[in-house]
Amino acid sequence: MGFVSKPADFGLGGRRGFAGGFPFSGAADGGDRRIVHFDMDAFFAAVEQRDFPEYAGKPVIVGGLPDKRGVVATCSYEARRYGIRSAMSSARAARLCPAAVFVRPRFEVYRRVSAQIRAIFEQYTGLVEMLSLDEAYLDVSETAADIRAASALAREIKRRVLETTRLTVSAGVACNKFLAKIASDMDKPDGFYVVPARHSEQFAGSLPVGKFHGIGKVTRAKMEKLGIVTGADLRRRPLDELVGLFGSAGYYYYQAARGVDGRAVVAGRPRKSVGSETTFENDLRDAGEIAGEVRRRALEVARILTSRKLSGRTVTLKVKYADFTQITRSRTLDHPLTGLNEMLRLLSGLLQKTEAGARPVRLLGVTVSGLCAPGTPRQAALAFPGMAGTA
Ligand code: DCP
């Protein structure tokens, strides 16, 4: 199954104005805009409950089936009460809630709904940045002069989405992306949460650091050891200490802890990568079979690249072994990939750098990133040579 990854949203806010003088211009940088973040509630599952009324009010799990080795893509809020979450194995989900209904995803339907909500957003501002099928930032500063006007607009958009799609969306209103995104999650489902600019710093201070973008389990544990649990704890650390501890991410944490984020809403942000991966019903051990699977993933990626008239400079192979340890191996070229054959050649080199086969393999994935137009007009016309007849 093809997937397109969510674009990395880790803008190091220092971009704006670190070069000279004081690194972050504070409220003047992020406090003068009105940003709304929308995120559909239990998106895939809500669509299934809408289209199949017999699922309404029930724990519904969208994803792989429990007797296979699939994972949960998402689940209805009824299912979340049992502790079921995205990315959990379907088998575990079935154990947590034996009564749950499992359904396979219907991506075409989700894409159609996504286009509908996008069309609604775009009636209110040209500055719409879709982050995934169900999530977007809107910069409404032009149409909404203050936070009250922005909130009224967000409410109106929520209503329009419900009328058009019969689905609920949660909204967060704030003066920058970082705060708006966290706000949309505060009151889910059917949420509506506003952070006025004068509360930005206090709000950011109250957050557990795990809420900050880019702080996963590992960084959170490192911070906790240092006594940094909330945004307020983070704020007490000087910039140079944070940079010393966390590298360039330290700049971002320094700003985020103050509720500041200078990133602009970028309309129609291009995709960052194209990938395809599969989890196997039975672990693969045979080298030939593994190579065949890598080839199939590569074909799928090439098909997507061709259809979007794209190429890319970096190829990444992901391998998850039977014991769930996961590795990636990448190669970056100084030119865009010239075609499927080159991609396959690189992947074969990358595969040799893994222990696939020597260790049983549970999942294989291929991703191309550093996306760009294919190298020359000739290549653009051919896109991925060698693809003919493989779709
Ligand atoms: N998704 C997925 N695999 C994941 C996470 C999400 O396939 N690991 C898909 C299914 C979701 C959709 O993306 O429906 C949107 O992801 P969200 O994180 O916004 O989750 P939901 O919309 O399902 O729930 P929430 O109400 O928490 O936003």
Ligand code: MG
């Ligand atoms: Mg969602």
